[in-house]
Amino acid sequence: MILNGKKKIWSEYQKDIPEDHYFYVRSCIRQNFFPASEKLFLEVVRDRLSLDFFETEHHTTCGGIAYHSDTIPQETVMTIVARQFALMTEAGYKNYVASCITSFGLYTEILDTWHHFPELESKIRDYLWKTTKREFQKPEYLAHASDVVYKLRNKIADQAKYKLVNKENGEPLKVVEHIGCHYSKMFPSKGVGGAEYPYVLTGMIEAWGGEIVDYPERRHCCGFGFRQYLVQANRGYSLSNTHKKFESMAPFKPDMIITNCPGCPYFLDRWQYVIKEMEGTTYGQDGNGIPVFTYEEVAGLVLGYDPWYLGLQMHQTPVEPLLDKIGIRYNKEEKYLL
């Protein structure tokens, strides 16, 4: 591996990410899968870093799941998105940040489509007006929340209580990064580091003391893929994709996985249990799984938040072996009390 080669690619895919004044929108499924992640994000940017991140209770789903499951047409999803942009406009914001990768991908795709087909944008403006009497400005800047954390990674490192380092031997932890497909595969220039060697999570891991593992199936989908999972008959296919990734990363003996998508951490986490039940295989050390985290959870751990406050008890693959490796203190008895 020639690191300079990667650095060259990374330097070609950098975004000018604004640091402050964002309209923040949550993710439908992340609020259920990882309820503390979004709360923590807002707490860190607002309380720790004194930045302006606004959110409104009027925000709804972006329609992405329905769109990707072929249950609603494109014009419907565009009108839903237009309404979100109207909420941003009404609140007086110009930077839009999405917690969800699929939302981010969808917004990027819609803005690009409107750019190429302005008549479609006019039509959607008309639909929005007829249905809600709202008007909107397009965001001046569209970010994914991981872009913002990437931008703030060094400030987080400055306040860090722990590093992603094995306390026994001082070695950096080996971290697998997994990027949501809709982050940069559709529009490589919209993702930090591009599509082949994304840097958004790698940058965080480097800043927080860990070391990235580049394994052969790094670019492979986590297996979520909407339609593949939603129907039970297709779930074996979803599972097989995840299985393929774990088989490929296992020889590198990763300590943990960091993700920036709603579906990926969920499936990489839960399917490890299913694979253990079906095949008897575990991929971590000492018969354990490989703990999977959202980037907010990793930021929270680094900043010294209590693991149970971060909702890590919601994970199926136990996180304790990793906490012990870093030396993060936690109370076993309180795991399910919060």
Added chain:
Amino acid sequence: MKEFGYSLSPSSRVDLDKIDKIKQERLFALEPGFRKCMACGSCSATCSAGNFTDVSLRRAIAYIQNGQDLAALSLLKHCMLCGKCLVICPRGINTRNLIMNVLKVYGEK
């Protein structure tokens, strides 16, 4: 084992790291024309049996190169050794000798 109602799908991927190269070498020694195939498909197009059964020498050669021995054997099972492929092959491969030797090398249990 718990019943989930689904299971891992078998991979369709050809893994060239895992193929039996010794058998391929044996086949090559018995019929050197094996490697000359350029996948034109004229053998399969002219095949007397191929119109009615699943016979394809072109695909059988490709399968052997990919280590899919059983699939290759099943594609030659209904061959009648008429020799039309021998007449048409632009690379002059001794196709009958090749077919006989595929069965010999890969048919052994």
Added chain:
Amino acid sequence: MNKEVLVIGGGPAGIECANSLISLGYKVFIVEKCSEPGGHLRKWDRLFPYGVSASDTLDKLLQKSGKAIFFYDTEVQTINQVDEKFVITLSDDTQLHVSSIVVATGFTLFPAAKKEEYGYGIYNGVITNADLEDGFKTHKKELFKANRVGFVHCVGSRDEKVCNRHCSKVCCVTAVKQACEYKDLNPDAEVYCFYMDLRMFGRGYEDLYLKAQNKYGIRFIRGRVSEVAEDVNGCLVVKAEDTLTSRPLKVTLDLLVLMSGMSKNDDNDKIADMLGIKTEEDGFLSLPEPTLNNCQTVTDGVFLAGSVTGPKTLPETLNEARAAALSVHKYLSR
């Protein structure tokens, strides 16, 4: 009308054009942006399909060019047409007055790092055809220790993603040539060629392909490589589809050679602008009569030779260089 001609580019096309012009009694200036003549030929070891030495070939071309006046490390800065003459300013401020110009600026080797998924410059085992040729030329022994080697055809060719829809023509036979040479140096190596179509159009090419299959046992896989990564041992995991069996395919290799194609010369737009001629969508210079005349341009007195008008083999380039010289002669004898 003086008998002075400017040739832009000191590669095989420029040199051979100058040779022909000198024999016809012209005085020739060759402007070359590098410090030595020969272009890409200087970097190559052996030539397809017969394995002729590249440096011997270049030496033979240069033997006849003694009377040409070379300007090295020099580029053309401006060209002004005064009546029927061209006034040229070079980057070293030299001024030339010539009656005719031949553009022989050749091609740019496609920068393989642009195909990010192949990991050139990132994974140690990934090299280009030019790197391998350099290895042959300078006897880089460590390069020939790999026991599993792959050649990827069409890197930066037939690829709209990198704005090169065209076929680079010579890479197929170059890959086959290099694969055979690799086997000569390391007979134990397993060698794979990943191709989309094998374009063995020239005399002797098909024979080389047959030899690659028959004598060297090189495995040809019809499918374009989709991605490359390193496994835990630092070996390369290469993915493609075997389109002949419609199956995805994976193989672990120690060395992967990317067949970088011929892209337009990066200076083409600038040169075309100075001479009042055009480039096509593919970036190569346009030919108003592509079938009848491969050297002619829309500007009187300006002619083209070699791969400045598209990918070409060396013999084709040399023939065009001679044809361009005759075109100059015909123009100046009118």
